[in-house]
Amino acid sequence: MSRHILLINGPNLNLLGKREPHIYGHTSLADVESQAQAQAASLGATLEAFQSNHEGAIVDRIQQAAAWWTPPEGHRQTPPVSAIIINPGAYTHTSVAIRDALSGVDIPFVEVHISNVHAREEFRRHSYLSDKAVAVIAGLGVFGYQAALEFVAKHLKLK
Numbered sequence: 184m185s186r187h188i189l190l191i192n193g194p195n196l197n198l199l200g201k202r203e204p205h206i207y208g209h210t211s212l213a214d215v216e217s218q219a220q221a222q223a224a225s226l227g228a229t230l231e232a233f234q235s236n237h238e239g240a241i242v243d244r245i246q247q248a249a250a251w252w253t254p255p256e257g258h259r260q261t262p263p264v265s266a267i268i269i270n271p272g273a274y275t276h277t278s279v280a281i282r283d284a285l286s287g288v289d290i291p292f293v294e295v296h297i298s299n300v301h302a303r304e305e306f307r308r309h310s311y312l313s314d315k316a317v318a319v320i321a322g323l324g325v326f327g328y329q330a331a332l333e334f335v336a337k338h339l340k341l342k
Contacts, residue, residue: 185229186265186339188332189248189290190219191241192234193272199297199325207297210325219268219328226336229262238278241271245284266335267292268328275300275310282311291338293331296321 192212195202200211216232223230233244246252248264267290274281275296285292294312299322313319318334320327 185227187262188223188228188230188335189244189264189267190216190230190232190328191244191267191269191271192232193241193270193274194236196270196272197234197236208324215325215328219332222329222332226332228265228336228339230332231261238274238280241274242280242284245281245288248290249288264290265339266290268295268331268335269293269312270295270297270328271312275312278311282315285312286315291317291335293317293334294319295327295331297324297327298322 192215196212198212199207199215200209212234219232220230233241235241235244245267247254247261248267250263254260267285269285269292271278271281271294275294292312292315294310294316296319300310301321310319317338318331320330320334323330
């Protein structure tokens with residue numbers, strides 16, 4: 184049985200490679216997503232990438248990942264999600280809604296940050312998600328996504 188992993192990227196990550204490359208690097212989000220999909224395939228899993236700058240859209244996609252979610256008439260059913268990898272961007276520090284959505288779907292998730300949020304501004308040092316995550320990866324650059332996938336593969340016993 185193939186496992187399905189959902190990769191969620193939050194606000195401003197669509198600008199990856201362009202926005203503050205001295206902090207976030209030069210790799211584009213499209214490159215991160217294609218590398219993650221190839222890595223997931225090599226691990227025997229599928230990976231769906233989703234990005235939004237809108238909190239509600241992220242909450243909606245998390246809810247749709249739940250095994251119990253039934254799509255409205257005329258919408259397609261998505262594959263059951265075994266794990267979520269999420270870089271919530273700035274919503275890390277503000278979104279109780281995303282926290283509640285992740286808690287409500289009962290799907291293990293890994294929180295990823297490209298920069299070391301603990302070495303930056305004080306307000307970036309608090310996460311509404313970390314205490315619910317099975318792992319938190321920060322400060323590894325875009326390699327953090329690869330590390331998250333490796334961890335998820337071991338967590339789901341794909342390896």
